[in-house]
Amino acid sequence: MASRAKATILDIAREAGVSKSTVSLVLQGSGLIRPETAVKVRKAIEDVGYVYNRGAANLRKAHSNVIGMVINDLTNPFFAELAVGMERVFQAAGVVPFIANTAENPVRQQEVLKSMMEQGVAGLIVSPARGTTPGAFRRIEAAGVPVVFAMRRLPESRIPAIAPDNRRGACLATEHLIRKGHRRLAFFGGSSDLVVYQERLGGFLEACEAFAIPVADRTIVEGETSRKGGMACLETALAMPDPPTAALCFNDAVAFGVILALRKRGLEAGADFAVVGFDDVAEAEHYSPALTSVAVDTAGLGERAAHVMLKMIQSRTTRAEDHIGAVSLVVRESSGPNRNSQVGDAA
Amino acid sequence: MASRAKATILDIAREAGVSKSTVSLVLQGSGLIRPETAVKVRKAIEDVGYVYNRGAANLRKAHSNVIGMVINDLTNPFFAELAVGMERVFQAAGVVPFIANTAENPVRQQEVLKSMMEQGVAGLIVSPARGTTPGAFRRIEAAGVPVVFAMRRLPESRIPAIAPDNRRGACLATEHLIRKGHRRLAFFGGSSDLVVYQERLGGFLEACEAFAIPVADRTIVEGETSRKGGMACLETALAMPDPPTAALCFNDAVAFGVILALRKRGLEAGADFAVVGFDDVAEAEHYSPALTSVAVDTAGLGERAAHVMLKMIQSRTTRAEDHIGAVSLVVRESSGPNRNSQVGDAA
DNA sequence: TTGATTTATTGGAACGTTCCATTTATAGGA
DNA sequence: TCCTATAAATGGAACGTTCCAATAAATCAA
Numbered sequence: 001m002a003s004r005a006k007a008t009i010l011d012i013a014r015e016a017g018v019s020k021s022t023v024s025l026v027l028q029g030s031g032l033i034r035p036e037t038a039v040k041v042r043k044a045i046e047d048v049g050y051v052y053n054r055g056a057a058n059l060r061k062a063h064s065n066v067i068g069m070v071i072n073d074l075t076n077p078f079f080a081e082l083a084v085g086m087e088r089v090f091q092a093a094g095v096v097p098f099i100a101n102t103a104e105n106p107v108r109q110q111e112v113l114k115s116m117m118e119q120g121v122a123g124l125i126v127s128p129a130r131g132t133t134p135g136a137f138r139r140i141e142a143a144g145v146p147v148v149f150a151m152r153r154l155p156e157s158r159i160p161a162i163a164p165d166n167r168r169g170a171c172l173a174t175e176h177l178i179r180k181g182h183r184r185l186a187f188f189g190g191s192s193d194l195v196v197y198q199e200r201l202g203g204f205l206e207a208c209e210a211f212a213i214p215v216a217d218r219t220i221v222e223g224e225t226s227r228k229g230g231m232a233c234l235e236t237a238l239a240m241p242d243p244p245t246a247a248l249c250f251n252d253a254v255a256f257g258v259i260l261a262l263r264k265r266g267l268e269a270g271a272d273f274a275v276v277g278f279d280d281v282a283e284a285e286h287y288s289p290a291l292t293s294v295a296v297d298t299a300g301l302g303e304r305a306a307h308v309m310l311k312m313i314q315s316r317t318t319r320a321e322d323h324i325g326a327v328s329l330v331v332r333e334s335s336g337p338n339r340n341s342q343v344g345d346a347a
Numbered sequence: 348m349a350s351r352a353k354a355t356i357l358d359i360a361r362e363a364g365v366s367k368s369t370v371s372l373v374l375q376g377s378g379l380i381r382p383e384t385a386v387k388v389r390k391a392i393e394d395v396g397y398v399y400n401r402g403a404a405n406l407r408k409a410h411s412n413v414i415g416m417v418i419n420d421l422t423n424p425f426f427a428e429l430a431v432g433m434e435r436v437f438q439a440a441g442v443v444p445f446i447a448n449t450a451e452n453p454v455r456q457q458e459v460l461k462s463m464m465e466q467g468v469a470g471l472i473v474s475p476a477r478g479t480t481p482g483a484f485r486r487i488e489a490a491g492v493p494v495v496f497a498m499r500r501l502p503e504s505r506i507p508a509i510a511p512d513n514r515r516g517a518c519l520a521t522e523h524l525i526r527k528g529h530r531r532l533a534f535f536g537g538s539s540d541l542v543v544y545q546e547r548l549g550g551f552l553e554a555c556e557a558f559a560i561p562v563a564d565r566t567i568v569e570g571e572t573s574r575k576g577g578m579a580c581l582e583t584a585l586a587m588p589d590p591p592t593a594a595l596c597f598n599d600a601v602a603f604g605v606i607l608a609l610r611k612r613g614l615e616a617g618a619d620f621a622v623v624g625f626d627d628v629a630e631a632e633h634y635s636p637a638l639t640s641v642a643v644d645t646a647g648l649g650e651r652a653a654h655v656m657l658k659m660i661q662s663r664t665t666r667a668e669d670h671i672g673a674v675s676l677v678v679r680e681s682s683g684p685n686r687n688s689q690v691g692d693a694a
Numbered sequence: 695t696t697g698a699t700t701t702a703t704t705g706g707a708a709c710g711t712t713c714c715a716t717t718t719a720t721a722g723g724a
Numbered sequence: 725t726c727c728t729a730t731a732a733a734t735g736g737a738a739c740g741t742t743c744c745a746a747t748a749a750a751t752c753a754a
Contacts, residue, residue, distance in 0.1 A: 006490065008709090008710055008711085020711085021712085021713085021733070021734055022732085022733055024711070025733085028712085032731075032732065032733085033732075033733085034732065037733085051490055052465045052710095053465065053467065053711065054466055054711090055401070055405045055466070055711090056406055056711040056712090059406070059738085059739040059740065060713075060739055061712070066466070074421070074427045074431070074446075075424055075427040075428060077424060080421045081422060084421070087450075096462040097447070098445035099421075099447065100445060101430060103431065111438075111443075112443070115413075119466070139396055139398075143353060143396065143398055257633075260633060286574050286603075288635070355739090355741085367741085368703070368704055368705075368706095368742085369704075372703085374741095379701080379702065381701085381703090384703085399741090401741090402741090403740035403742090404740080404741050406741065406742085407740095408742065
């Protein structure tokens with residue numbers, strides 16, 4: 001059944017009675033070929049079950065048609081949504097994205113990046129693993145392969161990043177809680193080695209300043225960015241002398257954890273304690289209670305990252321501007337009704 | 348910064364004062380090279396920032412080191428877990444898995460498969476999109492590239508499949524509900540164009556037969572395999588004259604939807620209506636109420652699929668046996684306490 | 695010393711494509 | 725009719741590797 005030696009364009013040329021150059025031209029859809037000849041060649045291609053060898057072609061051609069997407073945690077639906085947005089754009093451009101998972105492991109990340117470079121990718125879209133060293137992309141940059149960071153950025157790096165306006169999102173969410181009447185606020189989850197964390201925490205603190213929340217009434221609990229981490233954060237906070245009455249969470253996973261931990265204690269998110277998440281994953285809307293969250297337009301960011309990448313490839317540059325995606329607060333049940341009217345919601 | 352013309356093996360040879368063949372040997376870790384020479388060459392490689400060109404190498408070598416994973420829905424955490432299991436095995440074997448998403452679209456799937464073939468993958472692990480035609484893999488088989496189906500199989504196809512024991516899992520879960528005292532049972536979600544659906548529904552019916560549940564007391568509602576689909580199924584079922592008191596769901600997403608729909612009606616899963624899911628995704632344990640579900644050892648299936656693939660590649664065959672993974676019922680809160688003692692739970 | 699053996703290294707052909715410079719066929723203009 | 729312009733098709737070199745057969749250098753046995 002399986003024809004042993006795989007067919008090449010020379011086999012097709014023989015089959016169709018033309019030269020290999022003609023076959024190559026047909027393969028590339030050149031207009032120089034007489035239509036009848038093209039038909040004849042295409043039939044031969046079909047007959048021999050020919051498979052185009054892109055590796056051989058890339059040996060001659062300037063650039064390949066594959067782009068690598070290197071993602072730090074594929075099990076987080078958030079990144080899957082990002083990937084889906086990118087794929088839409090790339091597909092239309094005739095580019096194939098290959099995805100690889102680094103599982104938040106910098107060593108694994110280096111292996112994956114090396115592999116992708118060896119395959120001759122035209123560009124790389126990366127959501128860097130936690131703990132990525134600043135030098136990790138030096139060789140790739142030196143090779144002239146464009147890199148775009150998505151969602152996360154590295155502390156000191158000239159690589160363009162596409163990310164949501166974390167600071168503003170956190171600020172909006174915190175204001176929302178303050179306007180609801182909360183005066184003792186918490187920020188739950190994440191850790192300071194992530195730039196994203198610093199941005200989101202920064203927005204939280206900015207809003208606290210603006211509304212003159214005393215430092216003593218701000219509770220910051222670092223923790224894993226998962227359900228489990230969220231549960232732990234709540235326990236820690238409620239064990240304090242003057243516990244907070246509301247929390248902005250690093251992301252939705254943490255927020256879900258907080259809601260579960262509240263329920264375990266017989267408390268209800270929204271009624272007894274206000275909870276706001278970040279990212280607005282698909283699940284937020286269907287949770288119980290529905291989660292108030294900062295929407296970041298994940299798929300849109302993916303599309304934008306893809307567009308920036310295509311432009312970089314086209315203009316043969318390794319530089320581009322950062323893009324900050326707009327954010328919006330989606331108010332649902334988990335942040336509860338107004339608490340009292342200590343703070344008016346004028347303006 | 349970016350050195351224009353990329354370095355080749357010849358540049359390294361010149362730099363190190365050896366021949367290109369020697370460099371090639373070093374690259375492959377051959378023991379024929381004198382250690383000092385190898386060191387000298389490796390230094391040159393580092394100095395010029397050389398990137399290995401796998402495309403060129405594959406032109407000569409029999410087989411490449413990349414394997415394609417084609418997945419029908421990356422946003423389902425279930426498939427991400429599967430991917431993680433495979434990656435563990437492939438990494439150890441020095442093989443790089445590239446993942447692509449088909450978003451349950453057979454046309455997109457064909458494009459992705461074509462692309463992967465063109466890249467010269469050594470093998471393909473596929474969770475076929477719904478509506479895949481039986482001929483979709485003919486050319487790939489003819490080319491002698493091994494294919495393994497994961498989780499799903501195609502109606503008539505000799506391609507080996509790695510999947511959980513769906514029938515037995517559904518049977519176990521249904522028995523569990525019957526032993527709890529339920530007599531009017533439902534099967535929610537999925538549709539009959541999927542082999543998996545037929546297997547799971549088959550297990551449900553088998554248990555119904557075994558315990559002599561009359562046909563009139565079995566409710567089967569097809570629907571989307573998502574939260575939304577689950578919500579719709581429950582509404583449909585409760586609107587019936589003699590509604591069921593328990594449901595086995597096609598998968599966990601459907602089950603979560605059923606739980607949400609119950610809550611919307613003021614009912615509680617477990618107490619008022621028993622719900623059992625399928626797949627036991629990570630979230631099941633942390634849901635509220637915690638979801639009783641059929642555990643399929645997703646990561647384990649991924650590992651097994653990867654092993655089968657490696658063996659096929661090694662023995663140059665395109666045939667292998669199917670693997671049916673063991674399943675087990677994880678009982679949590681959503682299936683509720685015993686209802687009454689119409690059916691004893693002896694044995 | 696010499697030849698035989700082992701150890702390291704090397705040149706060249708091949709892999710399947712693209713692309714340039716040519717060649718060949720076709721049509722148009724006088 | 726011949727020449728020119730255009731259209732269509734072609735051969736050959738190049739891309740960066742691997743691998744075979746061959747060479748060169750080092751070691752050994754006599």
